[in-house]
Amino acid sequence: MPLPAPARPHLAPVRAAAQDVLDPAHLRAALRVSPADATLAAALRCGAAVALALAVPGLLGRPDLAAFASLGALTSLYGRYDPYRRRAALLATVGALMTATIAVFTLLAAAGAPALVTTAAVALLAAGATALCLLLRTGPPGATIVVFAAGAGLAGAPALADLGPRALAGAGGALLAWLVCTAGVLVRPTAPARLAVRRAADAVRTAERPGAAPQAGRAARAAVARARDVLADDASWWRTRSAVPALARELDAVERALDATGAPRTDAAPAARTTLRAQARSRASGPWRLPTARVGVAGVVACAVAVVAGLGHAAWATMGSTAVLQGESARHAVVRALQRGAGTVAGALVAWPLLAAPLGFWGTAAVVVVLQTVTETVVGRHYGVAMLTITPMALLMTSLAHPADPSALALDRALDTVLGAVVGVLAVVLVHPRARRPDAPAAAPLG
Known part of the structure; x- marks a missing residue:
């Protein structure tokens, strides 16, 4: 009687992760509301930064640059509870990264880079930004906003002459966010x-x-x-x-x-x-390599599938997979995928009539500021509920730079995000550290 084939040890992590992904408890966790405190001040700071960033291009007669300025202002999402000197350094670092991202991806779009190049570039950016956020322990939103900036740079049909104004607008928004988020040191530094x-x-x-x-x-x-x-x-x-x-x-x-x-x-x-x-x-020897690899692999796959499927804004698929992979466990990825996928679909339905409404620039800017403030108030309590405001806010920001058919824009956002969420969960199941052979010598301890 033939003996059963021995189990393949390199597949054990995949089987374990797959079993974890299918745990029905994740659905209950996705519906759970978490406690959160000290959200109002952070929400008001972010709302104020975005409001100023939108107002400046509007007053200067360049509403097409408002989306890039508001993207720069989203650096206010980082370091919200850090002491002021660390916050100042972190915001400056993220602001420089956001500005460079807008510039580089605008250049790629203006140069007519093929889809293969832009797909690889977006995935590489997602992985690099993930590594940076893990090493600096920036916390939420991690690399997600940086990938959003890449998508904005690729959007439309920019010319080389647009590179400077876009980058300058992003840098201006980041500077305004820095000023708003560090101004409290003058009143209550402790x-x-x-x-x-x-x-x-x-x-x-x-x-x-x-x-x-x-x-x-x-x-x-x-x-x-x-x-x-x-x-x-x-x-x-x-x-x-x-x-x-x-x-x-x-x-x-x-x-x-x-x-x-x-x-x-x-x-x-x-x-x-x-x-x-x-x-x-000090954290270079910590567990940042595996999450970075997962984000890179998932980013390539999600963006490539979106391109092949003919979806608009393929970078949004990478943004979706990156957002799902901000945690280290399968449980966290599944919960985030459920919340982001369902919340985005519902948020796209909310965004549709807002995109179709004749709000004008200032009306759109006002709605974006309100949605951003509400988002920061609720996102710590329930990520899925926050997607109801994040999605229309992001689409309205996109429409400021590149007006598009409301239904097509909302549909692209929903499909790209769901695709990215699915790919992110698959990355948790399939991408694991390479198993060491049983007969291989153990690595010598560091230090």
Whole structure:
């Protein structure tokens, strides 16, 4: 009697990921609303930055550049809870990346680059921006907005003469976002540190509840560590140094309460302020390569399929797969795919009449600002609900630069996004680290 063929060890991760993807619990997770705090101030900052970025080109008689200025202003989505010096450096970095992306992809479009080149370029950008966001730990929205900027650069039929104005508009929007998001340092420079300590206290109270899950203790430890990092940053700056001792004592009391719950401590070096470059170097050996590879592979496939299928705005498919792959687990990817896919389809239906309405430039700008502000208020609570406002906002921004048939634009957004979401989930199932042969020698430890 023949023996069954031995299982292939290199397929084990694929089978495990596929089983995880098919778990029906993901649907319940996709419907769950998460708690969120301190969203209003961040939402108002982003709304103000986008409003100013839209107003300047409108007042200068260049409404066609408003979309690129508002894209630059979306750098206000990053570093929203960081201490002000880190926020300033991060916003400048992301703003430069957004401006360069608009310029490079406008150049590709103006030069008439073939679809193969633009597909590879969008995927490479998605992977590179993902690596950068992971190394710098920017948090949401990660590389997604950068890919959106690439799609804007490719849209329409730009000439070489459009490259300078588009890039300048993007840089101007990023500068306005930088000014708006750092202006609080003049009024309340210790606000990020106070928020971090308060969040640590809230997390510890959650861990202290009877029957709290072990992950509540781990989350509380992470919140305390985050607050230590913010206080270390503030302690090295004259504007905030005087407030650090009182906040540190408050945080010490919070950590003692956490110790009393029995939550295990983690060995960690004392917090110290570091630059963005040093932070990226310290995380270079961390788990950023696999997520980056998944985003790159999924980006190529999603964009190529969209091109072959004749869908407009193929870069949106890469944006969809990139958004789905912002987490590391199959569960996160599936939940994001469900929320982004369903939310975008519903959001496209909302956008359709708005695109068809005779709003004019200023009416469209006002609706975009309102939608952006509402988005930032709800996105932390439920990503799918936020897509109801993200989708019409993005399509209205696109229409400012390139008016198009409303139904075609809404349909392209829905189909590209669903395609990207599906490809993103498949990337989680299929792309895994290469398994080491059983007879291969173990790698020597680093350091």
